[in-house]
Amino acid sequence: MSYDFNIESPQTADELLAVIAANQDKNFRFGAGGTDLLLELKRAPQENLTVVNLAQLKDPIFKSITKVAGGYRIGALVTAGEVLDHEEVKSEFYTLWEAAHNLASMQIRQVATVGGNLCTASPSGDIACALVALHARCEIINTKGELRSVSVADFSTGVRKTVIQKNEVLRSVVVPINSNPNLHSGFIKVGTRLSMECSVVSLAYHIQMDDNRTIRHAGIAIGAVAPTIKFTDSACAFLIGKSKLIDTEREEFAGLISDYASPISDVRASAWYREEVLFNISKGLME
Amino acid sequence: MKINFTINGKGRAKEIKASTLLIDLIRDGLKLKGTKPGCFEGECGACTVLVDGHAINSCLYLAVNVAGKSITTIEGLGGEDQFLDIVQEKLIEHGGVQCGFCTSGMAMSIKSYSDKCKEEGKVPNRNEVAKSLEGNLCRCTGYVKIVDAAISVCGN
Ligand SMILES: Cc1cc2nc3c(=O)[nH]c(=O)nc-3n(C[C@H](O)[C@H](O)[C@H](O)COP(=O)(O)OP(=O)(O)OC[C@H]3O[C@@H](n4cnc5c(N)ncnc54)[C@H](O)[C@@H]3O)c2cc1C
Ligand code: FES
Ligand code: FES
Numbered sequence: 001m002s003y004d005f006n007i008e009s010p011q012t013a014d015e016l017l018a019v020i021a022a023n024q025d026k027n028f029r030f031g032a033g034g035t036d037l038l039l040e041l042k043r044a045p046q047e048n049l050t051v052v053n054l055a056q057l058k059d060p061i062f063k064s065i066t067k068v069a070g071g072y073r074i075g076a077l078v079t080a081g082e083v084l085d086h087e088e089v090k091s092e093f094y095t096l097w098e099a100a101h102n103l104a105s106m107q108i109r110q111v112a113t114v115g116g117n118l119c120t121a122s123p124s125g126d127i128a129c130a131l132v133a134l135h136a137r138c139e140i141i142n143t144k145g146e147l148r149s150v151s152v153a154d155f156s157t158g159v160r161k162t163v164i165q166k167n168e169v170l171r172s173v174v175v176p177i178n179s180n181p182n183l184h185s186g187f188i189k190v191g192t193r194l195s196m197e198c199s200v201v202s203l204a205y206h207i208q209m210d211d212n213r214t215i216r217h218a219g220i221a222i223g224a225v226a227p228t229i230k231f232t233d234s235a236c237a238f239l240i241g242k243s244k245l246i247d248t249e250r251e252e253f254a255g256l257i258s259d260y261a262s263p264i265s266d267v268r269a270s271a272w273y274r275e276e277v278l279f280n281i282s283k284g285l286m287e
Numbered sequence: 288m289k290i291n292f293t294i295n296g297k298g299r300a301k302e303i304k305a306s307t308l309l310i311d312l313i314r315d316g317l318k319l320k321g322t323k324p325g326c327f328e329g330e331c332g333a334c335t336v337l338v339d340g341h342a343i344n345s346c347l348y349l350a351v352n353v354a355g356k357s358i359t360t361i362e363g364l365g366g367e368d369q370f371l372d373i374v375q376e377k378l379i380e381h382g383g384v385q386c387g388f389c390t391s392g393m394a395m396s397i398k399s400y401s402d403k404c405k406e407e408g409k410v411p412n413r414n415e416v417a418k419s420l421e422g423n424l425c426r427c428t429g430y431v432k433i434v435d436a437a438i439s440v441c442g443n
Binding site (some may be wrong): 003004005006007009031034035038039041042051053055056081104105106107108110111 | 304306308332335341343347349351352399400421422423
């Protein structure tokens with residue numbers, strides 16, 4: 001079998017839902033930027049495949065970042081490059097900005113989408129990891145136009161698996177606004193090459209402090225060390241009400257984060273190396 | 288299916304397959320061989336071209352999605368009134384070309400990034416320039432001279 005497929009290129013959201021409805025008994029895949037999909041189809045071609053090409057969709061919800069009640073809505077087709085050009089994302093959600101900044105290369109950031117990063121459901125998805133730390137929610141739409149909302153943390157159910165059903169498509173994500181003025185937010189990625197690579201370990205953190213620098217909210221997510229990206233609940237809870245961590249607390253905190261990891265050894269790194277790196281970057285996080 | 292697009296300033300219509308990759312349209316369909324096939328996996332950047340002014344990997348881009356858009360390849364960099372673009376001149380001046388396999392892709396990335404900086408009125412520092420070239424591999428030069436060339440294009 002060779003690399004080949006049919007294509008449907010809906011231009012509006014209504015056309016998209018109609019195309020999905022018309023293909024329910026057929027083998028189809030969505031294509032957004034195509035940076036994961038085309039590689040996959042080149043390596044493992046599929047028979048009688050239709051690619052539902054999202055790249056020509058003109059729908060503003062799918063394609064833009066807007067302020068909504070309680071947060072920012074980011075369309076599934078917003079590219080990593082567009083995330084970088086958005087001033088409020090940079091000032092409010094630096095972890096997301098930094099994840100997009102270190103994703104692949106300039107050429108790939110130009111086309112790679114937020115929705116593609118989530119739906120490809122890789123444990124080392126950088127944008128997905130930042131969105132988990134930010135408590136973002138996915139907005140999924142079905143062929144009837146009905147919308148449901150799922151937290152990004154629950155969106156992926158395993159490597160390359162998501163909660164999306166065959167009659168659904170990811171439309172957007174909503175990132176809740178910050179409730180505190182002081183932020184400690186960023187994205188740490190350790191790889192054998194800095195960008196251009198799925199990480200060996202990644203860690204997204206978004207910590208909010210009140211005027212007295214007491215931690216009120218904490219979101220920390222880790223990637224590439226388990227089959228799915230993990231929100232580190234107990235480590236986040238450990239920080240609430242504290243402001244600075246003393247040495248022993250930092251070790252305890254790093255241990256709590258590491259508890260969520262179940263790394264494997266692969267071509268990029270051994271499980272032992274991943275664990276060590278994760279522990280050390282976690283310890284350094286609250287210095 | 289038939290698509291209409293602009294290539295290096297000229298309007299064209301071309302019959303393609305739904306799954307045709309942009310690199311194949313450019314090299315085989317349009318016979319423009321300056322765009323290089325390297326890894327075909329988005330890693331090396333040899334296949335970099337501009338779509339509406341932005342650098343992308345043509346090996347991971349569907350040809351159908353250039354419909355109505357404007358493509359620039361290395362063949363289109365210079366133009367009517369000048370033989371070489373400033374990007375090419377600076378690459379030569381700084382000795383950033385050895386075997387040349389990566390060069391067309393490098394030139395397109397430098398073009399895209401330097402144009403964006405100019406549009407934003409920004410003069411990038413060395414780290415920023417180097418970061419903009421992370422998607423282009425070179426097996427010969429060791430990058431220093433290429434980054435030097437890119438910096439001088441960006442106005443330093
Ligand atoms: C060289 C290289 C380097 C890379 N480096 C990184 C990196 O550093 N960090 C990182 O996180 N990723 C990296 N990637 C992976 C990839 O670029 C990202 O995951 C990107 O965000 C995918 O987006 P896309 O729009 O290209 O997705 P596509 O390839 O278009 O789609 C990916 C998957 O999601 C599905 N899909 C897309 N949109 C939707 C939707 N709206 N609803 C439902 N399903 C949908 C598709 O069917 C497909 O299965 C790299 C890839 C390459 C080739
Ligand atoms: S051939 Fe396209 S990036 Fe290598
Ligand atoms: S000059 Fe030979 S690969 Fe760059």
